[in-house]
Amino acid sequence: MTSMSVGQFHLVGISFSFCFSLMAAATAFFWINRGQVTPNFRATITITGLVTLIAAYNYFRMFQSWEGAYQVADGTVKATGVAFNGMFRYADWVATVPLLLVELILVMRLPREETISRATRLSVLAVLMIVLGYPGEVASATSTRWIFGILSMLPFLWIVYELYSGLGDAISKQPDDARGLVTTARNLTVYVWFFYPVVYFVGAVGLDGATATTIIQIGYTIADLLAKAAFGVLIYMIAVRKSEAEMRSGGTQPAAAG
């Protein structure tokens, strides 16, 4: 990369710092407010916070790696020789993307057997999707980026299919209060996840160097904020509404243990 502007350098850096602060805040929110839902939903809220915690950690690392990779002197950006470490992003995704799918399934309170089989299948597909994408992300040849990008799309499309056809039934059985929100959470997952391959292929369409890097890093960061923190808030709201419904129908009480 030869020509990153000072503005591009700062913009990517501050987006990492901004994302770190919001992921950390989201984690605190989920865990501190966990007592607001009935015990049936507390593990879900704990996991929601795990996702944002792991993301906060990796964005902290990315910020430091970014600041260490470049120096601004005399109004120009120079590489320090220590390359920016993009593996933190993929390490983050391998850990958090399966957990995101588990969140969505857990908050639906499906029968135990179905929960386990769906969560396992979707998690395996998610890991496969990310592992297949990585060789393309770091490849210098555009053709390699296309090949692994397309390979990675196969498990991705399978996940989308599962979320619509497989979970469609389960969603229609959710309580009235929560059904709309569950549908929104499912749709947010699918829409935002389609944004990742769009960003990914920015690196394969001829845009080059600093501009591509800036778009890719900021694009992924925005997508992560939506897919993890905003999605988590939706999961939290679903859990609160379903807890209220449970209490109205004389089920478990909310108070007691955290």
Added chain:
Amino acid sequence: MTSMSVGQFHLVGISFSFCFSLMAAATAFFWINRGQVTPNFRATITITGLVTLIAAYNYFRMFQSWEGAYQVADGTVKATGVAFNGMFRYADWVATVPLLLVELILVMRLPREETISRATRLSVLAVLMIVLGYPGEVASATSTRWIFGILSMLPFLWIVYELYSGLGDAISKQPDDARGLVTTARNLTVYVWFFYPVVYFVGAVGLDGATATTIIQIGYTIADLLAKAAFGVLIYMIAVRKSEAEMRSGGTQPAAAG
């Protein structure tokens, strides 16, 4: 900036450090004392602490960035060549200002629909206000500062209008005990927020270099302490009074779950 005095350098630095310590302390206060309010107000108090947490993080970064940007040698301040990163301040505002408005709306306990619509509208306006202000903040030309400053005032004035006209009704329906405090919180928001454009335009009235930087940095820091920490204490007091009223009328009990 050619002529920052040693005193100015230390004053700005220590104000960042001071602000970090108070924001961190405020966060601890809100979260530790969260059990003092009824469950209806706990999410509000959690969010109050998120605002001060995010602010604490950004003041920590600003302190480090400031200390790294200058060196004192032989009684004079020299730039190290690594510029002070003022983007932390705007990254902080983009995250916290919408949350501050959400706090104020949540503590009022309006009907769910109204809460969601008001919170969404005010949050969008707040983000717009800050994003429009940034290009002027970093511009070297005074005219650019004026233009973006004035553009940023449009969503700002809309927010003020909403807080007075839209929320005026809602405030008059607050319980007797809390009405005065809610009015104070609303007024504090508006008065302190008017202080930000005043500081902003200091950079546009001919004051130059080190003096302007010192006034701007310390001015924003004082405004942030009032708008986030002091405002948060008001929100906490409102929540405590409304919790007491709830308990007197035989509503939810406060103790139990965190």
